Amino acid sequence: MSEILKQLEAERYAKSVIESVQPISVTWKDAAEPATILFSDGQSSYGSCIRCSSPPCMEYSSSELDFHSFSMFPADQNNQVCPTSAVLWEFDSPFPTIDNDQCILCGICVARCPSRAIFMTDNGALINDEENSHFKISEREATEDTTKESASLFCSISESGSLYSETEDRLQVISTRIDEIASGQQSQFPNLLARNLLISTGINTVMRRRGDTNVRMDLLLSIDQCLIGPGEVEFSNAIIDVPRNLLDDVAVIVSRYGIDKEDIIAISILKSLPNQRSEYWQVVQDIRAVLDLKISSLTSGILFLLLWNRSSLSMGSLTSFSCIETSDFRRKLTEDIIKRPLNLQQGYPGLFESEK
Amino acid sequence: MIRFANPGSDIDGIIRIYCELFEALNQTSPFDLDDMSLTLVQRNLATSSGYMGERALEYSTREDRSRDPLYNQSKMYSEIFKLLGWIHPLEDSALTFTFTYLGAHAASAKKDPKALLLESILGITFPNPILDSQGDYKLRPFASILLSIAQLDGVICRDEIIIGPMSLSNDRNPDLFKEMIRNIKKLRGSREALSKEITKLSNSRGITRTTMGNYTRFPLAILRWSDWVISERDSSLYGRSIPVLKLTPKGDALIKKLKDRLDIRYSDLTDTEEEKLIPIAKLAFYQMLSRAGFDIEPLKPNFDDWNRIVEEEFKVREPELQFSPFQDLPPNTIQDIFKYSPTRIDPSSEVAAQHIARRVLEKPILYRIKVVESDLIREVDVDEGLLEMIQVAYSTSGNIKGTINQIMADKENSDQTDFYPFISGLFRILGYNCEHSRAGVNYQRWDAIIIDDEHSIPIEIKSPAEEEFLSPKSIRQALENKIILLSRKIYPTSIETTSLSVGYRIPNERSDVNSLLSDIHNAYNLKIGVIDLESLLFLVCSELYCNKKHDREALITMHGMIDV
Numbered sequence: 001m002s003e004i005l006k007q008l009e010a011e012r013y014a015k016s017v018i019e020s021v022q023p024i025s026v027t028w029k030d031a032a033e034p035a036t037i038l039f040s041d042g043q044s045s046y047g048s049c050i051r052c053s054s055p056p057c058m059e060y061s062s063s064e065l066d067f068h069s070f071s072m073f074p075a076d077q078n079n080q081v082c083p084t085s086a087v088l089w090e091f092d093s094p095f096p097t098i099d100n101d102q103c104i105l106c107g108i109c110v111a112r113c114p115s116r117a118i119f120m121t122d123n124g125a126l127i128n129d130e131e132n133s134h135f136k137i138s139e140r141e142a143t144e145d146t147t148k149e150s151a152s153l154f155c156s157i158s159e160s161g162s163l164y165s166e167t168e169d170r171l172q173v174i175s176t177r178i179d180e181i182a183s184g185q186q187s188q189f190p191n192l193l194a195r196n197l198l199i200s201t202g203i204n205t206v207m208r209r210r211g212d213t214n215v216r217m218d219l220l221l222s223i224d225q226c227l228i229g230p231g232e233v234e235f236s237n238a239i240i241d242v243p244r245n246l247l248d249d250v251a252v253i254v255s256r257y258g259i260d261k262e263d264i265i266a267i268s269i270l271k272s273l274p275n276q277r278s279e280y281w282q283v284v285q286d287i288r289a290v291l292d293l294k295i296s297s298l299t300s301g302i303l304f305l306l307l308w309n310r311s312s313l314s315m316g317s318l319t320s321f322s323c324i325e326t327s328d329f330r331r332k333l334t335e336d337i338i339k340r341p342l343n344l345q346q347g348y349p350g351l352f353e354s355e356k
Numbered sequence: 357m358i359r360f361a362n363p364g365s366d367i368d369g370i371i372r373i374y375c376e377l378f379e380a381l382n383q384t385s386p387f388d389l390d391d392m393s394l395t396l397v398q399r400n401l402a403t404s405s406g407y408m409g410e411r412a413l414e415y416s417t418r419e420d421r422s423r424d425p426l427y428n429q430s431k432m433y434s435e436i437f438k439l440l441g442w443i444h445p446l447e448d449s450a451l452t453f454t455f456t457y458l459g460a461h462a463a464s465a466k467k468d469p470k471a472l473l474l475e476s477i478l479g480i481t482f483p484n485p486i487l488d489s490q491g492d493y494k495l496r497p498f499a500s501i502l503l504s505i506a507q508l509d510g511v512i513c514r515d516e517i518i519i520g521p522m523s524l525s526n527d528r529n530p531d532l533f534k535e536m537i538r539n540i541k542k543l544r545g546s547r548e549a550l551s552k553e554i555t556k557l558s559n560s561r562g563i564t565r566t567t568m569g570n571y572t573r574f575p576l577a578i579l580r581w582s583d584w585v586i587s588e589r590d591s592s593l594y595g596r597s598i599p600v601l602k603l604t605p606k607g608d609a610l611i612k613k614l615k616d617r618l619d620i621r622y623s624d625l626t627d628t629e630e631e632k633l634i635p636i637a638k639l640a641f642y643q644m645l646s647r648a649g650f651d652i653e654p655l656k657p658n659f660d661d662w663n664r665i666v667e668e669e670f671k672v673r674e675p676e677l678q679f680s681p682f683q684d685l686p687p688n689t690i691q692d693i694f695k696y697s698p699t700r701i702d703p704s705s706e707v708a709a710q711h712i713a714r715r716v717l718e719k720p721i722l723y724r725i726k727v728v729e730s731d732l733i734r735e736v737d738v739d740e741g742l743l744e745m746i747q748v749a750y751s752t753s754g755n756i757k758g759t760i761n762q763i764m765a766d767k768e769n770s771d772q773t774d775f776y777p778f779i780s781g782l783f784r785i786l787g788y789n790c791e792h793s794r795a796g797v798n799y800q801r802w803d804a805i806i807i808d809d810e811h812s813i814p815i816e817i818k819s820p821a822e823e824e825f826l827s828p829k830s831i832r833q834a835l836e837n838k839i840i841l842l843s844r845k846i847y848p849t850s851i852e853t854t855s856l857s858v859g860y861r862i863p864n865e866r867s868d869v870n871s872l873l874s875d876i877h878n879a880y881n882l883k884i885g886v887i888d889l890e891s892l893l894f895l896v897c898s899e900l901y902c903n904k905k906h907d908r909e910a911l912i913t914m915h916g917m918i919d920v
Binding site: 184188211245248250251289291 | 369402403460466467586645649650696828868872874876879880
C-alpha cells in the first residue's frame with residue numbers, strides 16, 4: 001500500500017541567549033528601535049528573534065484559543081495572530097518578516113514576541129534578527145523544546161516603557177490603515193482584530209465562524225474561566241444595530257444555556273464612539289433601565305493603548321466601561337489601568353469621548 | 357455555466373473542517389452525510405437554528421432531508437471535497453464516501469495546507485468520472501479564469517466570469533477562447549449590454565441571476581485567497597465603480613507556469629493501456645505533491661522510467677504534467693494504481709450507531725386571535741380613502757378571501773412611505789388609536805404605535821419592498837422598541853403588553869424566529885407578536901363585512917405568530 005509522504009520543512013537554526021547569562025529587564029524605546037534587554041553580566045543588547053518553532057508572533061496555541069467556560073461555542077479556530085496576515089515566514093527565510101504594506105501597527109505581534117525582537121516603527125512593525133553579544137545562532141535546529149527553553153528565560157523579567165507611544169498622528173495613521181487595508185481583508189477582519197486585541201489584554205475570547213448565520217454573536221468573552229458575555233464588533237456606521245444585536249446574543253445565552261442575565265456583561269467593540277446625541281447611548285441606557293443589563297462600550301483604540309502599555313483588563317474594569325454617567329470616564333479608566341496620564345488631547349475624536 | 361457548491365467563503369475554515377473530518381472519520385470510513393454532520397456538531401464546527409453542539413443536530417434533523425440545514429451543509433462540503441479529489445463516492449452510493457490518497461496528503465499537510473489545496477484547485481476539470489454531469493463543458497475552470505483575466509488586460513468582474521470562462525464550452529478550442537475574450541471586450545463600456553448577456557444566459561440555462569452569482573462564490577473566494585488576484589473597485593470597465601479582480605504578479609507567474617505544463621485530461625486517457633496509464637498517473641500525482649512542498653525523494657528512482665513512458669506517449673521532453681489523477685480518473689482505476697485504501701470497519705457498529713437522527717418537526721409559536729360577532733363601535737377616526745379602497749376590492753371580488761388576495765397583490769411592491777400609513781390605517785379600522793411615525797423622527801424608534809391609556813403598543817413594520825418575509829432583525833427591533841417605550845415612558849404601557857412586528861408575510865425561516873421569540877420571553881419576560889398582512893386584513897374584513905370583532909385583550913398580550 002502507498003505510504004503518505006511528508007511535506008518538506010525548512011532547516012531553520014535556532015538563535016538563543018548565550019550560556020551563562022540571563023535576561024534581567026527590558027526597556028522599550030518609543031519607536032524605531034528594538035527593546036533593550038539588560039542581562040545578568042551587566043551588559044545590554046537589543047532583543048533578537050529566537051526563531052521559535054511555532055512562532056507566537058504568528059500563531060496562537062490551541063490552549064490559548066480554548067474556551068472552557070462555554071466549550072460548546074462553535075468558535076472559529078483561526079489561530080492567526082496578525083489580523084491582516086502581515087507576519088510571514090517564507091520557506092527560504094531563516095526568520096519571520098513583516099509585510100509593512102499590510103501592517104496596521106496594532107502591536108499584537110510585538111507584545112507576543114518572547115525575546116522582544118519585534119518593535120514598532122511608524123511604517124510598521126519590524127523583526128530584529130541580528131546576532132549580538134547576547135544572541136547567537138545555534139547549531140541546533142529550532143524545535144518545540146529549544147523554543148521553550150529560550151523563551152522561558154524571558155518569562156518573568158521586568159519591563160518598562162511603552163511598546164509604542166500614543167500620539168494623535170499615530171492613531172490617525174492606524175485608523176487610516178485599518179480603513180484602507182480592511183477593505184481588502186475578509187469580512188471577518190474586525191472580529192479577528194477585536195478577538196486578538198482582547199486576548200492580548202488578558203481576556204479569553206473566541207469569535208464565531210465566518211458565515212455561521214446561526215450564531216449571531218461576534219465574540220464570546222471570559223476571564224479566569226468565568227463567562228463575561230457576548231461581544232459585538234462594529235467598525236462601520238451600523239453602530240445603532242449593536243445594542244439590539246447584544247440583546248439577541250444575551251437572550252440566546254440566558255434562554256438556551258441557563259446562564260443568569262445578572263452574571264453577564266455585554267461588550268461592544270467600536271472603531272470610534274458614536275457622537276453624544278446618537279441614539280446608541282440612549283438605547284444603552286434604556287436597556288440598563290428596563291432590563292438591568294450592562295453594556296460596556298470600548299473602542300479598538302483603547303485596546304491598542306492597553307496593549308502598548310502591557311496592561312490587562314479585569315472583570316471589574318470591563319464592568320466599569322459600562323458607566324454612562326460621565327463623559328470622561330473612559331479616559332480616566334484607561335489612565336488608571338495603564339497607570340499614567342494619556343498623551344492625547346481631551347476630545348480626541350471618538351477614542352475616549354464621544355464627539356458632540 | 358458550470359456550478360460550484362457554496363459551503364462558505366472562508367477557505368481556511370474549509371480546510372480546517374476537512375482535517376477534522378479526516379481525523380474523526382478516516383478510521384471508520386466509508387462515511388455518509390450524517391456522519392459528517394455529527395462530527396461537525398460534536399467538534400463545534402456547525403450550528404443549526406441558533407443551537408450549538410448536539411442540540412444543533414436535534415433541531416436540524418427533519419423528516420424532509422432537503423430542508424435539514426446540517427445535512428445540506430454537509431452536502432455542500434462533500435461536493436467541494438469531491439471536486440478537490442479528497443474524497444470519492446462509493447460506486448453504489450453517491451452520498452457515501454471514502455478518503456482518497458490525495459485527501460490523506462491534504463489532511464497531513466499541516467505546514468502548508470494552502471499549497472496542496474491550490475494544486476487541487478488547478479486539478480479540477482470538467483467533465484470527469486467522479487462528479488455528476490456538469491453539462492457539456494470541457495474545461496479546466498481555474499486555469500481558464502486566470503488565462504481570461506490575463507487576456508482581458510489583467511482585470512475581470514464577476515459577471516464577466518459568469519458569461520466568460522465559467523460558460524466556455526471548450527477551453528482547448530483556441531477559436532472559442534478567443535471569441536469569448538472578444539465578446540467580453542466588446543461588452544466593456546456598456547453595463548446594459550453586459551446585463552443583457554447575463555439575462556440571456558440566465559434564460560437559456562434556466563438559472564436565476566442570483567443563483568448564477570451564488571455559483572461564483574467559491575471560485576471568487578479561492579481566487580482572492582490564493583493571492584492570484586486582488587479585489588479592487590474599478591470604474592473604467594463599465595462607467596461606474598464596480599468590484600473587480602485584478603491579476604497579481606503571483607497570478608501572472610502561475611499563468612506562465614501553466615502554459616509550460618502538459619495539460620492532460622481524462623478524455624485523453626480513455627483508450628490508454630494500463631502499462632502507460634500507471635506511469636502517467638504516478639508521475640502527475642507525485643509532481644503535484646512536489647509542487648505542494650512534499651518530499652518525493654523516496655519516489656525519485658522511479659521518475660526516469662515514468663518520464664520515459666510519458667515522453668514517448670506525448671512526444672514532449674521532460675514533461676511537467678498538469679493532471680490530477682484523483683480528480684480525473686475513475687475511483688476504481690485510481691485505487692488499483694495507488695493501492696491506497698483507508699482502514700475500513702463495519703460502518704454500522706461505530707459512528708453509525710452514534711447518530712440516531714432525531715427527527716423533530718418544527719413547532720412554530722402560534723398565537724390564536726379569535727373573531728366573535730359584535731356590533732361595531734369604533735372610537736377613532738379612520739382613513740376614508742383606505743376604507744374606500746377595501747370596499748372597492750370587496751365589491752370586485754364579492755368575498756373576504758378575494759378582497760384579501762387583491763389587496764395583497766396591490767401591496768406586493770409597497771415601500772415604507774406607502775406601507776407604514778397603510779398598516780396604521782388598518783389598525784385604526786380595528787379600533788386602535790394607531791399613529792405611524794414621521795420619517796426622520798429618530799427618538800420614536802418604532803414605525804407606528806398604538807396609543808392607549810395603559811397598553812400602548814409599539815409596532816415595527818417591514819414593507820414588502822424592504823423584506824417580503826419578516827426576519828429575525830424585525831423581531832430584534834420590536835424588542836428594542838418595547839425597551840425604549842418602557843424606559844422613556846413616552847406613552848403608558850406595561851411589561852405584559854406586547855410589542856408588534858408587522859410585515860407582508862410571516863417569516864419563512866420560522867424556526868429561527870421561533871427560537872428568538874422564545875429566547876426573548878425566557879430571558880427578558882417580554883412579549884413580541886408577529887402579524888402578517890393577510891391575517892391583519894382578515895381581522896379588518898371580518899370586522900367590516902361580518903360584524904365580527906377580534907379579541908382585543910388577546911392582541912394586546914400576544915406573543916408569537918398570529919393565527920386567525
